[in-house]
Structure formats: structure tokens, C-alpha cells
């Protein structure tokens with residue numbers, strides 16, 4: 001299949017919208033990461049997303065809408081908390097899990113009785129939902145298991161020849177996937193941290209439970225609240241090792257342990273302590289910048305044929321929790337604690 005490379009100009013967007021209406025797959029920019037979109041009402045189109053990504057069939061997709069009027073068509077009920085959260089954070093990087101409406105194909109929900117919905121803020125994503133007239137089911141536009149793409153070049157790397165088109169909307173501003181919360185229970189439950197932080201959610205709904213899978217590997221035999229959490233994720237081919245400690249302790253450790261083909265991921269400015277090849281991924285005290293740069297840094301490890309990547313550990317405050325969560329998974333939970 002020849003993949004069309006489209007711009008975000010109006011005539012290209014209308015072509016992308018026609019493809020989506022036709023049941024084709026189109027990669028689209030969102031403010032978090034690029035998504036691999038299909039008409040969420042078309043079960044066959046949604047099924048082809050799983051083939052293109054090599055995604056396990058039991059991992060459900062997020063449905064993207066552009067307007068609150070589309071929500072009741074997808075869900076069985078809208079809890080009052082959902083309205084408050086939507087008012088605070090939509091459009092934006094928050095995904096809410098609802099009881100699913102009858103019209104949502106099983107391919108979207110992977111057989112669950114729930115459906116994940118998000119209203120993105122990216123103008124191109126919103127335009128495409130409107131122009132196509134379809135709610136768009138879209139996982140991140142990477143081959144399953146790889147770091148999510150945050151620009152069209154990284155999408156093409158994984159998807160060229162496998163999908164109908166890629167719409168180039170520039171760099172994603174957030175850089176990590178949306179916050180996912182389950183709102184079907186009494187207390188809001190965080191399943192995946194993102195740019196809408198625990199602190200921001202608490203300000204709207206009070207208590208928020210953080211699912212165990214956010215910071216821990218799934219125990220043998222346990223069922224994941226969010227099926228995506230059980231797969232190795234966000235991982236480059238390199239072995240990633242997360243190292244907790246001060247800038248000095250990190251540098252001392254990495255300088256002593258680095259072998260051939262080893263790279264150290266570190267915070268801006270701290271590379272001066274390192275005697276080994278490095279990649280920076282943002283200032284130590286700026287989690288938003290880290291989120292913005294993390295996935296491209298992970299993909300650059302593969303560009304350079306790196307075998308082992310040590311990485312300095314971010315703070316878990318605010319958006320840092322999302323950065324830490326993705327790094328834990330990229331590292332397959334291999335963590336070294338210094339001091």
C-alpha cells in the first residue's frame with residue numbers, strides 16, 4: 001500500500017476525511033502523540049488498526065470526539081463527575097472510561113463493557129473529526145510496543161506502507177499519551193498518568209485512587225484495569241535501565257558501568273558530569289519539557305544502534321509521574337536505586 005503524506009491544509013484534510021469515511025486508516029496529530037485513526041462506528045475499519053499496529057486484540061481503543069453532543073451516542077450513562085471533568089479538561093489530554101453504549105463496536109472496546117473517550121484539543125484532530133463526521137477510534141500511531149510517535153517522521157518510520165495516509169501537523173506539544181481515568185466507580189481511578197495530573201483531577205473531584213499498575217508491574221495472574229498496562233510498552237530495542245539518585249551519583253555510576261554501545265539519558269546541563277555518550281531529555285525541574293522530549297529521545301537510541309541506555313530518574317510530582325511511568329515500562333521495571 002502506498003501511504004499518502006498529507007499536510008494540515010484544508011484540501012489535504014478533506015482528502016483525509018474522505019479516506020476515514022471510506023473505512024481507511026489515517027495517522028493524525030493530536031496534542032499528546034500521533035494517533036492511528038479509523039471510523040469508530042465501522043468495526044472492520046477498527047479491526048484493521050490492530051493489524052497495522054500488530055496490537056493484541058484484547059487491548060481496547062480510545063474514541064475521539066470534537067463536541068459534547070457526540071458523547072451520549074457512545075456511552076450508556078454520563079456520571080455527574082464526568083461533566084465536571086469534561087468542563088475542566090476537555091478539549092485536552094484526558095481520557096475517561098464510561099459504561100459503553102450499544103452502538104460501539106466490540107472491536108473498539110475489545111470485548112469490555114466500557115469505552116474510553118477523549119476530546120482532543122489539537123485543531124487538526126478536531127477538524128478531521130468534524131470533516132469526516134465520524135468519531136475516531138485511535139491508539140497511538142506506533143507499531144505495538146514501541147515508543148509513541150510525536151511527529152510525522154516517526155509515524156512514517158513505523159507505518160509507511162501499512163496505512164492509507166499520514167497527516168503532518170508538526171510536533172505534538174505534550175509528548176506523552178493522555179491521562180486515562182476510570183469514572184465508572186464511586187471514586188475516580190487513575191489508570192495511566194499524563195499531562196492532566198493527579199493534583200489537577202483532585203482539584204475537581206476530590207479523592208483520586210491511583211491504580212497499582214501505574215507504578216508496579218502487574219502481578220502474575222492479575223487482570224489489568226487497563227489492558228494496555230500489562231504489555232511491555234514504550235520500549236526501544238535498547239535495554240533501558242532506570243537509575244535513581246542525584247545528578248552526581250548517577251554520573252558516577254554510569255561513568256563506571258558504561259560499556260560499548262551504551263548511552264546515558266540525562267537532564268539538560270548534567271551531561272557535563274558524564275564521560276560517556278549521552279542524550280538529554282529536558283531540565284531536571286521541568287517535567288513538561290521532559291514529557292515533550294522523552295519519546296523522541298527513546299527512538300533516537302534505536303537510530304544510533306544503542307544496546308544499553310541508562311536513564312536519570314525524573315521526579316514523580318505533577319507531569320513527572322507520567323514521565324516516570326513511561327520510563328518504568330521502557331525499562332521493563334529494571335531500576336537501580338543509588339544511596
Ligand code: TXA
Pocket residue numbers: 030032033034035036059060061062093095097109112114115116118138139140141176177178179180191192225226227228229
Ligand atoms: O493521548 C492518547 O491517549 C493517544 C492519542 C492518539 O489520543 N492515544 C493512546 O491510545 O495513547 P493507546 O491505544 O495507545 O492507549 C490507550 C490506553 C491503553 O492502555 C488501553 O488499554 C486503555 O487506554 N483503554 C482503552 N479503552 C479502555 C477501557 N475501556 N478500559 C480500560 N482501559 C482502556
Ligand code: MG
Pocket residue numbers: 139140148
Ligand atoms: Mg499506545
